[in-house]
Amino acid sequence: MADNHYKTPKLDELEKGRWPSFVKEIKLASQKSPMATDLLGQLEQSYNERIGHWKHGGIVGVMGYGGGVIGRYSDLPDKFPHISHFHTIRINQPSGWFYTSEALRTLCNIWEKHGSGLTNMHGSTGDIIFLGTQTAELEPIFSELTQAGFDLGGSGSDVRTPSCCVGPARCEWACYDTLALTYDLTMAFQDELHRPAFPYKFKLKMSGCPNDCVASIARADLSVIGIWRDSIQVDKEAVKEYAAKGMDIRSEVVDNCPAKCMDWDGKELHIDNSYCRRCMHCINVMPKALRPGKDRGAALLLGSKAPIIEGALLSSVIVPFIKIEPPYTEIKELLAKIWEIWSEEGKNRERVGEFIQRVGMGNFLEAIGVEPIPEMVAHPRENPYVFYEEYFEEDESEEEK
Amino acid sequence: MADNHYKTPKLDELEKGRWPSFVKEIKLASQKSPMATDLLGQLEQSYNERIGHWKHGGIVGVMGYGGGVIGRYSDLPDKFPHISHFHTIRINQPSGWFYTSEALRTLCNIWEKHGSGLTNMHGSTGDIIFLGTQTAELEPIFSELTQAGFDLGGSGSDVRTPSCCVGPARCEWACYDTLALTYDLTMAFQDELHRPAFPYKFKLKMSGCPNDCVASIARADLSVIGIWRDSIQVDKEAVKEYAAKGMDIRSEVVDNCPAKCMDWDGKELHIDNSYCRRCMHCINVMPKALRPGKDRGAALLLGSKAPIIEGALLSSVIVPFIKIEPPYTEIKELLAKIWEIWSEEGKNRERVGEFIQRVGMGNFLEAIGVEPIPEMVAHPRENPYVFYEEYFEEDESEEEK
Amino acid sequence: MAETAQARKTDIGPPHYEKFLPPIIKKNYGKWRYHEVIKPGVMVHVAESGDKLYSVRVGSPRLLSIQKIRMYADLADKYCDGYLRFTSRHNVEFLLTKPENIEPLIKEVKALGHPVGGIQNSISSIVHTQGWIHCHSAATDASGIVKSVMDELIDYFENMKLPGKLRIALACCLNMCGAVHCSDIAILGIHRRPPKIDHDNLKNICEIPNVSASCPTAAIRPATVNGKPSVEVIEERCMFCANCYTVCPAMKLNDPLNDGVSIWVGGKVSNARHEPMFSKLAIPFLPNNPPRWPEVTSAVKNIVELWAKNAKKYERMGEWIERIGWPRFFRMAGIEFRKEHIDDFKHAGLTFKRSTHLTF
């Protein structure tokens, strides 16, 4: 069955055009994999009928793990027997998605033996995705993966596979070592990652600076975003060079500063760092001249997620600045406290961001032992509905609730 | 009892200081009114005990009216018999709060005969407030007031006394005749004003321009705010004069323009009116040089209110621009539609702004027959929870719900 | 209403304003060209026709005796051909056509103990409410605090040295009759103790279902207390809004030990430059300390002077704070940031800091 024996006129349309074609990829795979072939067939039918043909996933997995595999079954098993099972395996990627050709080939060989030969490099959370295999293949794949030094990623109500930006490996703006932190936390939380015990999923994403190249503020329960406390490093000569090379520093840089804390007199660039909002724009525009300060660390933000169910959330500041150094004790202790209260009092399928809103940020902070500070809010409350917690009784003695 | 026979050491403190003293006013009144005297006594006790001594108001009023009087009773009637009743009468002020000395004296004479001699000029809604009288005095006061050409204002779940800024009477920026509109609507809605028939109160406030000198956007269910559609009128010479007189037009005017649509080259002021947000700032700063355009009218905004109970609201745009000309048919018809649906479907004590949020702005607009336009929103929805109202059945025919 | 009108006039509405407009206004109605502020409290409006109308703004306690009003009337007769008006912030405006009358009028007004000012970049009168003078809901007095605060700030009423307008408002309970929620500085009376329920009478004077329904946080539920049908309040759920008291006198919130005042900042109403803004919580609680509420007056003064010293020209309180950031505001004002400052009502999540736009 080297060749695709289904007619797929609709999908064939998608082999045309200049952008690389996923259909070509499936056809490549189908040269060796009947699963890929059946996938083509079922997908063509979906294109004709405008509806998917997958059943609601069931629970499958590998021994001792509660996550890492997404069960999937075709609702046309008789017609497409090779994809009657078509489970996904999530494999924890190396920090920063760096690979050697060797490592890639190792993964390909395992997947050629045991699955469809189709992958996602990578999934939205960051995992290596092996797309489509049978239940029976799960254990063999798992043992070959672990032999090769790989392990499964997260799924279900557990810590999800942490991911990070390229950071210090290739970026001059990294305010902390995103790869090291990601690896360390991933190792530290192997149990939480592989054995779902939370009310719902918990995601961690690490970005080295406020450009947030892993979009952590939009899609991580804990967003670790690099930032600096001191002044932007300025190379005055380099600034002049940009100007000389024709950059309009006023309109391109100064006028775009959200803090309005910069000034350019045609010769020198002045920055009032006490007002600088660390937005990165001026640095982004003049990478040769400006750099983040030297006193570097990260801001910790909590709670972002997609809409389901209380509406999408962005992470919000819980710690405006923290030094990021091994063994990262502070972060781990903070996470432990957060997980403890959330696990105790969180509802089923309630993300930590939703939990915080339900119990109130103030109460949440008390529970995790963090002092409230104005950096945590865009502005103080506008409504007068304050839950004052103490009041005096007639006998004048202060009462605690 | 010409003199105050209570010792009021605490209140006496408030006769000192440079700001005019309300205590002095009460003492002035108490020269003739035992009610004012008892008020002093009770107030001194409140100051000593740090608590008010008024009972929850009961329903009192004048024949045929459901509003205009706030019943009030002392909870120390034996100690302060003259204020055992201490009802407030709300009297509909003339538009713009203009008076002749004659009119004021007439009011004073009526109040001297029948009440405490204490007033608020004016109440927060805008009424003339007669502060404190007996139930028995209500009818006599009412008939003398109406003889003198005055009538009661609103209270309870009715149209509240409309009020307006000084507008064209004394302000160069009035984009419509606030006094005329206020008077006309007040007369048109006498029944709605005097006979509560709504789910809750409904307030109207008219400001002649976006400076909103009656704070209508914060405290009126319908806020009518003057605005212009065409270009700001510029007197170039006058601009130069301001500059010559030492105004830094860039920093004071141009840099403060929220639309960033102005430019000043040292000689001429350029305004890109298609981006101007009608904020008034530049006009406020250079009244001799700049004026609102000539195509004037008003924006209609709905729904502002204080916090109780769903939280404070600001009014929001329902009609971005409308010509304001007698007989104001459009506004009246719009109000009629709003009141109809709100009266039918509004809950008890639900302000129209809260009602709109409960039923949804889209549904509300449909009910009052107004087309949705982007001017009504700061931005479109961010959440994907759209109530699509039609769907196709298998037979392909479009279904209406 | 025609038939009743014979016997008894009703629904006649207010007198027509035109009756009360001075001739110069009738003549130049809607034809004003521009205005100038001549000195604190005095401005002139110049009409297309060239006519000039002088307005002298006089500070008022709002609570006025008929005696005082008559004195105003006399002054209006003497200097203004009998014409005057009140403002939306309850000041008096004498309307003059003869500039030579301005100074004598001001002299007499001041002799009556009333200041002249409040125009342009100044603090105008404090919009306020009834308090212990007339309302049953009051968590604090209105007039007393207003008097005490304005005694402190009157210089800012009488001069125009501020960066921009500063609007202060006071409301004596959460009903916020002063519509204080959009003020540069709002002084708000607050309760801090759950309702003390009059179980013996509740059933007779209130509908139990209405009482339960009135609570926005569902803190109230029906209960039988010493044999009588009544309600109980889950205290942790109560945020002291007093809505239950508004619908039922047997749910008393007023409490001398716990009632007090909160301070809010940064609201505005005008559309000038920045869109209207709500005021935000600055100080959760200050005690009721009559007759002069020293804690409140000094807190307000502190904030006013901080703003006066640091804001740019035209910058309202809220615009200034937005520019410097809330953390810096709390630091500069020396106000402790507490749990109470963090919103936990409906839209709380939107008030959290959802970016890394941070300053250090």
Place this chain on the structure above:
Amino acid sequence: MAETAQARKTDIGPPHYEKFLPPIIKKNYGKWRYHEVIKPGVMVHVAESGDKLYSVRVGSPRLLSIQKIRMYADLADKYCDGYLRFTSRHNVEFLLTKPENIEPLIKEVKALGHPVGGIQNSISSIVHTQGWIHCHSAATDASGIVKSVMDELIDYFENMKLPGKLRIALACCLNMCGAVHCSDIAILGIHRRPPKIDHDNLKNICEIPNVSASCPTAAIRPATVNGKPSVEVIEERCMFCANCYTVCPAMKLNDPLNDGVSIWVGGKVSNARHEPMFSKLAIPFLPNNPPRWPEVTSAVKNIVELWAKNAKKYERMGEWIERIGWPRFFRMAGIEFRKEHIDDFKHAGLTFKRSTHLTF
């Protein structure tokens, strides 16, 4: 886990990243000085040491066959000493130390049918999800739309002519696995018909209380349907979120006649200049029209080109729209503004226009 580790390795975690870092990175780790974009898709990072690392970014469909991955591996061996990485938007980055290798590499990459670009002011790959390829919840396909849209926009991937970065993301249902909610342009699969309930099996495969509880709008209530215990849906209350389907397979939302796509604009994640923003609804519904979704591709292209033509340098989609205002955006884009655009969820009131900052 020690004991099991003998028999069967578990919880070993991912391989340590250092194993996969090229020597030049190990040497200059954290010591990069600056970077420059040499040409579309090619940039150089210069280290304090003076070392130079060249990155060539290659567009990928994300769904890759092992065959294709092996070709990548071969290229890495040939030009990059075996080193490469993937990006957070699923592109491939070849990491070179020899500038002379750049052009030959690009030539071979293009020969494989992969474009080079996506750096700086360009459109990068579309973050997307599974769709009909693998997910049961999909209201549309993912890969097919992505391919069709990128075929239209590939020039913007290969050049750097845009005002700033443009990030497009696609999610095939409201779960939004693509985290599309903060994208310059989001393509979102949507259902528009209430669940079709499998009454015969519901009881056996789902917990009825959980099903009712799963509905955010309380549209689901227990009911007995032709004798069997099941649930019913109040259709007016349903906004098609599919949360009930996620917890119960018997509540099918997928429906060929009514499923389709909505378009959202103006979101961003970075803190550059403007704080992060959510995307906002631009087009409530476009039909599923495989294989090329012409309505979707042209709608997206229209918006991209409008922005490209009108935005200032560096101005992201949302920053641009904020400056010109939403009314103007809808006019320019020729998109009809409808009831659906007006928020009616939890925080709706805050999205209304609460000022008179209007343009005409």
